[in-house]
Amino acid sequence: MLGDDLKIDLESARSVLVYQDASFPTIFYYASTRPTLARSDAGYQLTLVHYDKPVNGNAGMLSLVVNLQPDDTEMDNARKELQERNQDKVLELRPIPWISGKVATAVIGGNPVFSTPSLLGENTAVLSIGLTVDQYLMLRAKENNTAASPISIVYDLSYEAFRPKFSFSVQFDESKFRDWIQKKCSANFLFISVEKLETFEELRQSGVIRVVSENLTGEAPPDGFREAFLRSLKSILVPLPRFAPAPEAGSGNWLVGFDCGAVRDVQNISKRLDTNMQVSGVVARKAFIQGAIAGLNEALASRPDIELTTGASFTRTLTVRCHDAFGGSPLDAANVAIRCANANPLTREFKDSATEWAVTLVDPPGSGSGYAYTCDLYFRERAAIPTAAVSISRDQTYLDIVPSALYTYRRYAASVADDFPWKLVKTIGLALRGPDSLVFQPGQLTLKPDTPTGSIKAFAPSRVDLDAVSVSATYTPVAGAGTPFELVLLPAGTSIFLNPFSRRVVTFRAAADFDWASITQIGIAIVVSDDSPQLWETRKLLLSRDTPQIKATYWYPIDKQFSYYAVFFRKNGKDMKTAPMNTRQSDVILSAP
CATH class of the missing domain: 1.10.10 (Arc Repressor Mutant, subunit A)
Incomplete structure (x- = not known):
């Protein structure tokens, strides 16, 4: 890594930026401080295009490749001077390892054009600049003037350096x-x-x-x-x-x-x-390399223009594809229509995702209006959905339409746990709740012991948030097991899984010193309410001298607390009933009143 304070000033190569490595004194990093027009075996990498007839004030396009590679003479001078300063050492020169960067260039009178350069090697950047009539004429007028350049360029580069903290x-x-x-x-x-x-x-x-x-x-x-x-x-x-x-x-x-x-x-x-x-560490540094592009005037003088005829129509092939499940789940078909001003629409009906429609589009010269498409959706049991027109760009060769992005559909599968206490539940009524635009079919799904599964479909003709959907489950117990109650839950994606109950066994017993001399039996009644929904196998129990304890099983979804009252049956017929009592104990002991 280059050292932050190890910049080397070279007298024989002033346009070359050189830093020494922070740890290895024989390694040096370099970059040119003068952006240069790149060259290949065929010459300068520059293309100047002009239109035979300017269109909307545009006269043509300038495309060029620039880099930060020092010329051969400068590099030779840099190597020689560094070697003279480091006698009897084998030196290694490497390009500066930039970590990020961008390039901005502009022709006089125009807005800047940005590009991302290569961060390795010569830091090459490709630039394309649209030219007005004045800019094109200025470039051609400057061909033989090497004292000034109508184009400026700025490299904005970042690198990491090692310095003492x-x-x-x-x-x-x-x-x-x-x-x-x-x-x-x-x-x-x-x-x-x-x-x-x-x-x-x-x-x-x-x-x-x-x-x-x-x-x-x-x-x-x-x-x-x-x-x-x-x-x-x-x-x-x-x-x-x-x-x-x-x-x-x-x-x-x-x-x-x-x-x-x-x-x-x-x-x-x-x-x-x-x-x-x-203590040393890595710091982030920035370098701005700015100036005229070396070799630009020579390239403009040596390379002829390319003339582009603007009077010819531009013909292209557009491949249209439509991606959806189709088959009525819920979409049956999609009718795609491509329209252009003053022309009949081109239409195609899609009923599967495998179909590809290749259509030829012709863009007239100088035409400002392009093509646009609509995609009308048809459903088996619902009204068709027309869509707004979407423009097709001139450089587009593929058009992939996803109809599901235009509507909302989900099929929810409902099921219950394997150990669900169906012997205590007669039915479960499921209903989905959500945004007003969503339609649910069926409006309520009823699950029974013989049909413990089912599905509900949700549909809306626009995009809605399915995370706002909740499930209302109304449980209707069998006779004697409790009163109907409602539980609200959230679906897990496309699944509604019902497993809300926990099983619990409670023992009711008479106290060890209970006096049965005057009492024949103890009646126990379970009190159920909507505030605390529960399912009981039996809600009425009897204790006696011969049966001083009994067990009861119940299922609860939220709170295991239950309520009960006791009736003490006396031999003299003067029975006594207690007030309702609440408890969470699994062992309830009854004492004589």
């Missing part, structure tokens, strides 16, 4: 470090941690170390830099007698010495401890 260094004062150690000993602080960044900050505040920002960014030293300095400090101090790690010291700590008074005998640190750190 920040740099720090540390200067270590061993005498102040010794004073700092003495203070630690006087405070009976015998351990120094090299794992805590606070140690680095304490050394800096005590004047033991001085941190210098090499590039004056004002940024604080990163944690990694401070940790690197502490490791360097430890590597120097460990070999000294008083700083060797002791068994009593924990991991990452130094035991300074058991006799703080002996610290004054620590030998002087003769080695100066300096730490340098530089």
Whole structure:
């Protein structure tokens, strides 16, 4: 990768931009600072077309290929000068590796034309510019004038460069470090941690170390830099007698010495401890290469114009295809009509996607009005849908029509889970809800134990949002299992899968110390409501001395809480009924009133 600050100025090749690689000093990157008209074995890659009769102020077209390849002389000079500066080294020159770019060019008096150049090699760009009469005459008048060019060009290119982000260094004062150690000993602080960044900050505040920002960014030293300095400090101090790690010291700590008074005998640190750190990274850069196109005047002088006759009609073949399911699901046929002003329409009926219709279109010279098509849709059980006209461009050779983009249709398949409790449900009524323009057939689908599946079709003569469709499911329980209730859900794509119930078993039991002396039976009645829809196998239960407990099974879609009341039948005929009670317990114990 090229170095951001490694630009090489060459005296013998001033039109060549050169950068040295950030890591490999024998690699250089180059690009020309002068856009050049490309050449091939046949000559300049330029074509100037003029019309025999200008059309709507347009006199012709200029097409050309430009690049940023330095000419052979400039490249030879660049190689020689770089080799002279790097004696006895094998150099490698590479084009600058651009990462993005665009090219803008304009003829005097006209709007710019944009193109995308190749990012490799010569950075070639292909340009086509429509010419007015004045611009065409100006180009031909400038053929023999090499001092000025009527066309300017700008390359806007981006590249990545490698440069330092920040740099720090540390200067270590061993005498102040010794004073700092003495203070630690006087405070009976015998351990120094090299794992805590606070140690680095304490050394800096005590004047033991001085941190210098090499590039004056004002940024604080990163944690990694401070940790690197502490490791360097430890590597120097460990070999000294008083700083060797002791068994009593924990991991990452130094035991300074058991006799703080002996610290004054620590030998002087003769080695100066300096730490340098530089962090580099990739930055995005832009280069704007602007100027006249080299070789343009020579190319205009050497290449003759191509005359294009505008009085001839342009004939082309258009292949029309229509893609849909057809066969009445729901579309039966599509009638495509192609129209042009003052001409009879061309029509074709499509009933399958395999049909291709090849039609010949003739564009008169100077005609501003072109062709347009309509596609009327016919359905088996619905009214036809006419469509608005859509224009056909002059350069179009294929016309692919997708009728399903003009209407909305979906077939929803409904089914239930394998373990659905049909013994407790008589019917399920399904109805779809959605935007007003959607029509559903049938309006309600009824599922039964013997017909647990079915389908509903949704159709609209325009595009609507099918994500707004919801399903209303009305469950009608069998006699004694509960009251009808409604659940609303969303379809999963084209599927409506009904599996809303969870099965649960509840045990009702008389308390262990229940006194049956005065009570013959306990009647239990399940209370159902629309607020808490549930399905019960039986809603009335009896407990007695001989049957002190009984189990009941029910299915719930939302809340497992249920409501019940108990009737205590007394021997004296004075029965007692409790108020309704709510519970989520699976084991309900009844005590004597």
